[in-house]
Amino acid sequence: MGGCDDQANMKNFDEAQEPFLDGLAELLSTQRQKLMPEFALTDENWDSMSVISCIALIDEHFDVTVPGNSLLACHSLHDLMSTIEEAAGSHGEDGSSSTVE
Secondary structure, three states, X not given: OOHXXXXXXXXXXXXXXXXXXXXXXXXXOOOHHHOOOOOEOOOOOOOHHHHHHHHHHHHHHHOOEXXXXXXXXXXXXXXXXXXXXXXXXXXXXXXXXXXXX
């Protein structure tokens, strides 16, 4: 898969997840339209408080738990959404919340 396919998949994913991305934009103190796959998560916008808030936001919108260290390893919105997709993909068939480490 090339970068174009990844971006197409990301576009489809974020269109289906507008409420989460709206919350993420607020959490990162940025405008929603700036949240593109290449949006950088930097020390200025992606600190420990942002990560803790994002854990709650992910749980609220996706019913999965992603550990803080996995989120801290994300350097872009694409990384973040891939981590969430991985967590959602490993969501238990019994309906229980999943954790990705």
